[in-house]
Amino acid sequence: MRYIDEFCDPGLAKRLVESINRLSDKEIVLMEVCGTHTMAIFKHGIKKLLAPSIRLVSGPGCPVCVTAAQDIDVARWISRQKDVIFTTFGDMIRVPGGASSLERQKGQEGADIRVVYSILDALDIARNNPTKRVVFFGIGFETTAPSIASGIQLASKQGLDNFFVYSCHKLIPPAMKALLESGEVKIDGFICPGHVSTIIGAKPYEFIAEQYHIPCVITGFEPLDILQAILMLVKARESGQVGVEIQYTRAVKHEGNVVAQRILAEVFEPIDAVWRGIGVIPDSGLKIRQEYSRFDALLQFEMPEMSDKSDLSNLSDCICGLILRGIAIPTDCPLFKTVCNTENPVGACMVSLEGTCAAYYKYSP
Amino acid sequence: MCLGIPVKIMKISDSLAVVEIGGVKRQASLALVEDVRVGDYVILHAGFAIQKVDEDDARESLRLLEEIGICDI
Amino acid sequence: MQFDRILLSHGSGGRLSQQLIHDVFLKELGNEILDELNDSAVFNVAEGKLAYTTDAYVVSPIFFPGGDIGRLSACGTVNDLSMSGAKPFYLSASFIIEEGLSINDLKTILMSMKQAADEAGVKIVCGDTKVVGRGMADKVFITTSGIGLIPDGIDISPRRIRPGDSVILSGTIGDHGIAILSQREGLGFSSDFISDVAPLNHLVASMLDEVGNDIHAMRDPTRGGLATTLNEFAQVANLGMRIYEDKIPVQDNIRGACELLGFDPLYIANEGKLVTIVENVAGDRVLACMKRHPLGINAEIIGEVVEKPEGMVSLVTRIGGTRVIDMMVGDQLPRIC
Ligand code: SF4
Numbered sequence: 001m002r003y004i005d006e007f008c009d010p011g012l013a014k015r016l017v018e019s020i021n022r023l024s025d026k027e028i029v030l031m032e033v034c035g036t037h038t039m040a041i042f043k044h045g046i047k048k049l050l051a052p053s054i055r056l057v058s059g060p061g062c063p064v065c066v067t068a069a070q071d072i073d074v075a076r077w078i079s080r081q082k083d084v085i086f087t088t089f090g091d092m093i094r095v096p097g098g099a100s101s102l103e104r105q106k107g108q109e110g111a112d113i114r115v116v117y118s119i120l121d122a123l124d125i126a127r128n129n130p131t132k133r134v135v136f137f138g139i140g141f142e143t144t145a146p147s148i149a150s151g152i153q154l155a156s157k158q159g160l161d162n163f164f165v166y167s168c169h170k171l172i173p174p175a176m177k178a179l180l181e182s183g184e185v186k187i188d189g190f191i192c193p194g195h196v197s198t199i200i201g202a203k204p205y206e207f208i209a210e211q212y213h214i215p216c217v218i219t220g221f222e223p224l225d226i227l228q229a230i231l232m233l234v235k236a237r238e239s240g241q242v243g244v245e246i247q248y249t250r251a252v253k254h255e256g257n258v259v260a261q262r263i264l265a266e267v268f269e270p271i272d273a274v275w276r277g278i279g280v281i282p283d284s285g286l287k288i289r290q291e292y293s294r295f296d297a298l299l300q301f302e303m304p305e306m307s308d309k310s311d312l313s314n315l316s317d318c319i320c321g322l323i324l325r326g327i328a329i330p331t332d333c334p335l336f337k338t339v340c341n342t343e344n345p346v347g348a349c350m351v352s353l354e355g356t357c358a359a360y361y362k363y364s365p
Numbered sequence: 366m367c368l369g370i371p372v373k374i375m376k377i378s379d380s381l382a383v384v385e386i387g388g389v390k391r392q393a394s395l396a397l398v399e400d401v402r403v404g405d406y407v408i409l410h411a412g413f414a415i416q417k418v419d420e421d422d423a424r425e426s427l428r429l430l431e432e433i434g435i436c437d438i
Numbered sequence: 439m440q441f442d443r444i445l446l447s448h449g450s451g452g453r454l455s456q457q458l459i460h461d462v463f464l465k466e467l468g469n470e471i472l473d474e475l476n477d478s479a480v481f482n483v484a485e486g487k488l489a490y491t492t493d494a495y496v497v498s499p500i501f502f503p504g505g506d507i508g509r510l511s512a513c514g515t516v517n518d519l520s521m522s523g524a525k526p527f528y529l530s531a532s533f534i535i536e537e538g539l540s541i542n543d544l545k546t547i548l549m550s551m552k553q554a555a556d557e558a559g560v561k562i563v564c565g566d567t568k569v570v571g572r573g574m575a576d577k578v579f580i581t582t583s584g585i586g587l588i589p590d591g592i593d594i595s596p597r598r599i600r601p602g603d604s605v606i607l608s609g610t611i612g613d614h615g616i617a618i619l620s621q622r623e624g625l626g627f628s629s630d631f632i633s634d635v636a637p638l639n640h641l642v643a644s645m646l647d648e649v650g651n652d653i654h655a656m657r658d659p660t661r662g663g664l665a666t667t668l669n670e671f672a673q674v675a676n677l678g679m680r681i682y683e684d685k686i687p688v689q690d691n692i693r694g695a696c697e698l699l700g701f702d703p704l705y706i707a708n709e710g711k712l713v714t715i716v717e718n719v720a721g722d723r724v725l726a727c728m729k730r731h732p733l734g735i736n737a738e739i740i741g742e743v744v745e746k747p748e749g750m751v752s753l754v755t756r757i758g759g760t761r762v763i764d765m766m767v768g769d770q771l772p773r774i775c
Contacts, residue, residue: 001387001693003371003406003418012430013757019433036367045759089411090700090771115771117625117699118412120394140411143367147413150396195367198408198416221369223757224430231433250423251369251408251416260397260415342764362764368773370697387694391627409698 003250007222016227021051023234029055029186030233031326033176034193035062035355036221042359044223054230058356060175060278060324061193063140064091065348065355068274071168072097078135078166078301079111085129087122088137090115095351119151126155126163135297138167143195145169145286146260149267152288152295164297167286170273172196173204174284180212185326189233190216191226194248199264201256205244213242220248267292276348278321320347323356330360337361369410371418374403384409444539449569462541463565466548467531471563479563481528484587489524491515492583500547500577503617504633505709508551511580513637513709516558517658520639521712523594523646524586526558531582532566536575547578558637560584591651596715598654599675603743604721608641608712608728609634609736611664612692615706620695627698629691636710641731645714648727652720658712662766665704667713668751669765679751681741681763700773705766715743
């Protein structure tokens with residue numbers, strides 16, 4: 001498969017690994033911000049190839065993990081309302097809220113919840129079911145949000161009046177900022193998310209290099225991409241040159257995707273958002289703008305007051321928050337494997353396929 | 366966090382395209398990209414093309430990768 | 439036949455039931471034992487060890503590229519028997535039909551059931567039909583049971599797995615699961631996916647002829663895919679399995695579909711494939727024998743049994759890394775992350 005197979009070449013991978021390991025006598029801690037990187041690193045068995053001095057830690061990079069329990073409870077509440085078809089990406093279906101998940105809601109209470117691959121599929125459902133209210137669960141980072149914005153614009157153009165979006169989108173740079181300001185992390189380099197950067201470009205990371213003197217490499221998702229990025233970060237430390245480099249040049253331009261940025265800004269505006277396990281991060285979420293507010297599910301439904309006691313407080317031993325900030329690993333958690341596993345997940349880090357706990361549970365012996 | 370895969374554009378009508386990977390075809394929206402043509406590769410995410418794959422940059426990356434092991438030895 | 443759909447009264451036991459059995463079931467499936475319509479099928483068996491199995495089939499949609507629920511229900515039971523080394527000979531089939539199913543659809547299903555049974559060389563010798571009201575079943579559910587005879591001296595069981603044994607897979611994985619999925623509404627992707635559903639008994643017979651008891655274990659990786667089957671082996675045998683990513687055959691379009699949906703082909707269902715664990719020295723012979731059979735052309739030795747870590751399956755990735763392959767949890771869902 002073009003642009004996939006070339007970047008999986010075993011011979012080149014071997015040479016990269018040798019080069020990395022040759023340069024790695026001192027310990028270096030690199031954080032992959034993006035959950036898809038976490039998964040790729042495990043999937044290709046990359047950690048075991050690298051010298052033990054190279055520590056890869058996972059950051060807050062999975063939109064499913066960081067969706068707050070109360071937001072999932074709101075989603076469940078909406079899905080129970082009369083004449084509602086609730087549509088969502090498959091990722092969200094098993095994530096526990098305070099009391100239940102969408103999957104259980106569907107099984108036990110017969111809510112009409114449908115997994116879709118794209119917001120375009122949800123629009124089709126709305127068109128084919130004019131007597132129903134079709135709600136789409138807007139989850140995802142900057143990679144996904146422009147497609148949701150584009151879907152809303154399409155609905156507006158076509159005059160669809162039975163389609164709504166419940167926006168729980170999150171933004172990456174504010175989260176990285178919050179992470180660095182918490183002062184609790186020791187990181188020598190960031191493996192920055194390739195597809196988020198496809199949209200936002202390299203500029204939003206520059207403050208990290210300038211203010212915190214940590215090198216950033218925007219990285220693709222095939223094994224050679226990841227290995228090359230690690231080599232670039234190891235070399236950056238050797239040379240002391242700190243900046244934002246793009247490894248994933250075939251899909252990331254310095255300025256990003258300006259069309260997508262424009263559409264995103266037309267439909268959404270930043271808002272403070274709650275990240276599961278981390279708390280409120282200023283301007284890290286997306287709210288539907290006034291002009292498109294008739295598509296905002298939050299304004300369409302008369303929502304009762306939701307208590308937020310359901311968040312991490314009743315999962316008191318779960319250390320997802322620390323894991324997302326890169327200061328603990330799943331094996332530090334008392335619940336890991338004993339109580340919490342992929343079949344019975346306690347925290348969101350176990351639910352998402354690419355959550356750090358799930359990845360540890362599945363792939364490390 | 367964001368699966369995106371390189372797919373080839375087979376057909377374009379307005380802002381919708383038919384894209385292909387490994388013989389599998391699917392519809393994709395081109396609303397987020399400009400200047401793409403049949404035969405181009407794009408990164409597909411959640412049913413949307415989010416960027417054109419730059420062939421020259423991909424080739425250059427691979428050339429650099431080929432060199433890495435050799436120069437370092 | 440004056441009706442073109444199944445009515446509740448087709449299941450009442452009265453005249454309509456009679457008509458349905460004669461004009462539809464016997465017409466399509468009939469043979470000298472079934473035609474007797476006795477309360478039980480009566481037949482002689484040779485002396486020896488018998489294998490006996492049963493399975494219920496529900497699949498949506500009931501027709502899919504490469505087969506339908508009829509073919510699936512015959513092949514599935516033939517395959518379950520074959521995996522224990524048995525030569526299958528008789529099947530039973532019982533049908534739960536939702537009111538409103540078109541009789542033509544039912545005929546098509548029975549025809550492909552018969553065809554699959556013929557391919558396998560087995561007979562359907564007894565059966566039953568019930569009709570339930572709308573919404574109480576999804577078109578048609580079929581349960582088949584089967585019996586087969588295990589040749590003398592053959593003992594196939596994961597308990598016999600030993601360190602050093604070879605792990606052999608009979609062909610490409612993921613074909614059935616993706617063919618089914620491609621038919622579901624909402625996913626909107628297309629290709630010429632074809633389910634691999636097929637009876638494996640002849641392939642197994644030729645393997646047993648070739649190396650007999652050097653075949654230690656055998657299973658068809660249906661629900662949960664190859665990953666689940668290998669984990670079951672590893673757990674029962676309390677040994678490890680090491681398999682190689684680049685040895686596992688996957689068709690391009692299956693890989694493409696998996697990339698699109700974020701699926702892992704290791705976890706996708708197959709209906710015409712088998713994995714076998716054989717004595718190391720017999721590995722190449724079994725492989726060559728499988729490759730001579732049309733259902734084993736793409737067979738590969740995909741790995742070996744190792745002592746440690748016990749009960750675990752590890753995969754050596756294309757770039758030479760290793761990772762653990764776990765059992766599947768829940769269904770795979772299309773994802774963006
Ligand atoms: S193992 Fe479970 S309880 Fe512990 S941090 Fe991870 S998700 Fe939370």
